[in-house]
Amino acid sequence: MRNIKLIIEYDGKSFNGWQKQPNKLNIQGEIEKAIGEITGEEIDLIASGRTDAGVHSLGQTANFKTNSNIPIEKFPIAINSKLKKSIVVKSAEEVDERFHSRYSVKSKKYRYTINISQYGSAIYRDMEYHFPFNLDVQKMQEGAKYFEGEHDFKAFKASGTSSKSSVRTIFKAEVIKNEDRIYIELTGNGFLYNMVRIISGTLVDVGIGKIKPEEIKDIIESKERIRAGKTLPARGLCLVEVKY
Amino acid sequence: MRNIKLIIEYDGKSFNGWQKQPNKLNIQGEIEKAIGEITGEEIDLIASGRTDAGVHSLGQTANFKTNSNIPIEKFPIAINSKLKKSIVVKSAEEVDERFHSRYSVKSKKYRYTINISQYGSAIYRDMEYHFPFNLDVQKMQEGAKYFEGEHDFKAFKASGTSSKSSVRTIFKAEVIKNEDRIYIELTGNGFLYNMVRIISGTLVDVGIGKIKPEEIKDIIESKERIRAGKTLPARGLCLVEVKY
Numbered sequence: 001m002r003n004i005k006l007i008i009e010y011d012g013k014s015f016n017g018w019q020k021q022p023n024k025l026n027i028q029g030e031i032e033k034a035i036g037e038i039t040g041e042e043i044d045l046i047a048s049g050r051t052d053a054g055v056h057s058l059g060q061t062a063n064f065k066t067n068s069n070i071p072i073e074k075f076p077i078a079i080n081s082k083l084k085k086s087i088v089v090k091s092a093e094e095v096d097e098r099f100h101s102r103y104s105v106k107s108k109k110y111r112y113t114i115n116i117s118q119y120g121s122a123i124y125r126d127m128e129y130h131f132p133f134n135l136d137v138q139k140m141q142e143g144a145k146y147f148e149g150e151h152d153f154k155a156f157k158a159s160g161t162s163s164k165s166s167v168r169t170i171f172k173a174e175v176i177k178n179e180d181r182i183y184i185e186l187t188g189n190g191f192l193y194n195m196v197r198i199i200s201g202t203l204v205d206v207g208i209g210k211i212k213p214e215e216i217k218d219i220i221e222s223k224e225r226i227r228a229g230k231t232l233p234a235r236g237l238c239l240v241e242v243k244y
Numbered sequence: 245m246r247n248i249k250l251i252i253e254y255d256g257k258s259f260n261g262w263q264k265q266p267n268k269l270n271i272q273g274e275i276e277k278a279i280g281e282i283t284g285e286e287i288d289l290i291a292s293g294r295t296d297a298g299v300h301s302l303g304q305t306a307n308f309k310t311n312s313n314i315p316i317e318k319f320p321i322a323i324n325s326k327l328k329k330s331i332v333v334k335s336a337e338e339v340d341e342r343f344h345s346r347y348s349v350k351s352k353k354y355r356y357t358i359n360i361s362q363y364g365s366a367i368y369r370d371m372e373y374h375f376p377f378n379l380d381v382q383k384m385q386e387g388a389k390y391f392e393g394e395h396d397f398k399a400f401k402a403s404g405t406s407s408k409s410s411v412r413t414i415f416k417a418e419v420i421k422n423e424d425r426i427y428i429e430l431t432g433n434g435f436l437y438n439m440v441r442i443i444s445g446t447l448v449d450v451g452i453g454k455i456k457p458e459e460i461k462d463i464i465e466s467k468e469r470i471r472a473g474k475t476l477p478a479r480g481l482c483l484v485e486v487k488y
Contacts, residue, residue: 009366056367076363088366119320122253122332123300123371123482238367 001065004075005095006031012056013126013235014086019050027051027087031062034082039068046101048108048242049191054234056127059090059109059241063101099244107171109187109241112200112232117180128181129236135207137177143206144173144184146216147199154223156199157192158231166192166223175203182207185240194231201229245309248319249339250275256300257370257479258330263294271295271331275306278326283312290345292352292486293435298478300371303334303353303485307345343488351415353431353484356444356476361424372425373480379451381421387450388417388428390460391443398467400443401436402475410436410467419447426451429484438475445473 008031016024020032028045035043047062070078075092083089098104113128115121120130147170154166170188177183184200202219205211211219211229219227252275260268264276272289279287291306314322319336327333342348357372359365364374391414398410414432421427428444446463449455455463455473463471 011366011369058367080363085369086366088363090361090363117334119324119332119334122255122330123302125255125329127367 001067001097003063003065003095003097003099004072005061005063005093005099005101006075006079006089007091008057008060008062009088009090010057010060011086011126012051012054012237014084015053017051017053017055018047018060027060028062030083030087031079031089032064034079035064035066037082038070038078039066041066041068048101048105048239051237051239052194052234054126054237056235056238058238060239061101061242061244063095063099065097101242104244105190105242107187107189107243108191108239109185109243110191110196111238111240112184112186112196113236113238114182114184114200114204114232115180116182126235127238129233131204133208135182135204136209137175137182137207139209139213140175140182140184140203140207142213143203143211143216144175146213146220147173147186151220152223153192153195153220155219155225155228156195156202157225158194158198159225161193163192168192168195173199197231197234197237198225198228200236201232203229204232205229245311245341247307247309247339247341247343248316249305249307249337249343249345250319250323250333251335252301252304252306253332253334254301254304255330255370256295256298256481258328259297261295261297261299262291262304271304272306274327274331275323275333276308278323279308279310281326282314282322283310285310285312292345292349292483295481295483296438296478298370298481300479300482302482304483305345305486305488307339307343309341345486348488349434349486351431351433351487352435353429353486354435354440355482355484356428356430356440357480357482358426358428358444358448358476359424360426370479371482373477375448377452379426379448380453381419381426381451383453383457384419384426384428384447384451386457387447387455387460388419390457390464391417391430395464396467397436397439397464399463399469399472400439400446401469402438402442403469405437407436412436412439417443441475441478441481442469442472444480445476447473448476449473 150169172187394413
């Protein structure tokens with residue numbers, strides 16, 4: 001069987017998240033249905049990871065097995081023609097049969113966008129979190145550095161969620177300011193449930209002076225969710241890129 | 245009476261344009277209603293100009309007269325609290341009684357956004373025109389220069405629309421490329437109906453080689469709508485700024 005890898009952009013506000021679930025519009029289900037219509041097969045689409053309702057993607061990656069002999073370069077346009085405009089397959093590539101969108105991940109990059117203008121944006125309101133307060137970007141940048149490296153991120157995962165290990169490596173943690181917007185960009189080998197949104201909430205606490213940058217180290221070591229910041233809203237989050 | 249000037253951002257896709265009209269959601273009507281609720285008066289809001297259904301604004305300017313004694317700095321938050329999130333009043337300023345949002349305009353700046361990537365964007369689909377072809381940006385830049393200056397733009401207004409004169413001055417016409425996006429930015433003392441969208445369509449024709457840059461001069465002089473390019477879709481257009 002052929003193994004096809006897709007790169008997918010989507011507008012998170014239009015869906016109840018990536019994962020297939022009955023009676024709720026979801027991205028996985030929509031794409032599986034679209035590919036099914038084209039290939040005549042029942043498709044099982046494996047993503048690099050789920051994204052929650054409201055979370056956007058510029059680079060979600062997913063793969064599926066097929067016996068179809070549709071030329072690889074025809075896949076994006078064929079699938080897109082069956083999809084709502086809120087999902088766009090940006091590329092299709094034939095990959096080794098052992099390739100697995102989740103298990104083969106080398107790194108994932110997420111971006112969290114904060115709009116600090118006084119009244120927020122009408123046009124971009126579903127793509128950012130409006131927080132109309134002064135944030136000390138330099139302090140946020142200092143704080144972000146403490147997240148880099150291999151750590152047990154137990155303090156930065158949604159409480160009550162289980163996963164075998166909460167040890168992850170963040171390769172790069174950046175805070176970038178551009179006019180009225182602050183972008184928190186995290187690249188790592190994997191992220192726990194809500195981890196990017198909790199790290200972003202913690203960096204906002206650093207930005208308003210509630211937490212000192214160097215306290216991040218203690219919070220990580222405490223492994224206590226209660227010591228970290230709030231989980232920021234889903235709409236500010238975007239999965240930018242997945243590398244293999 | 246006090247004369248209040250507002251700067252307004254809106255998401256054009258949510259409305260049937262700026263202008264008040266019965267039974268159709270429109271921006272003017274929504275803001276007049278919001279201000280009316282706050283001041284208890286019947287409000288007549290005058291904009292720098294109408295925008296069509298689907299056209300966005302980062303800097304629409306409008307003014308209204310009021311006897312209310314609400315402090316000027318309270319207006320944006322008070323009005324925004326009554327508005328849908330697709331409209332945001334970004335500032336309010338008390339101006340001379342003779343100030344008129346339309347008649348006092350010195351210059352207006354519009355931006356038209358074209359996405360030239362193969363499959364377009366899911367997230368930004370309502371804020372740009374998807375045109376998946378190679379565009380020669382340098383030629384478009386050369387062509388744009390011919391629009392600068394005072395000209396009779398009769399060839400670049402929607403046919404069938406009347407206006408006293410079709411002479412306008414474009415102070416600056418720029419074409420900017422940033423990765424998969426091309427921005428056409430026009431600043432002028434005023435624009436005819438559909439003028440920015442027709443100029444953009446004509447510059448796309450230059451970009452694909454259908455029209456030579458220097459032919460723009462002849463098209464302007466011909467005053468014939470049929471010689472100019474297509475009217476590009478409203479969703480790519482944004483009113484960026486109005487100066488007085």
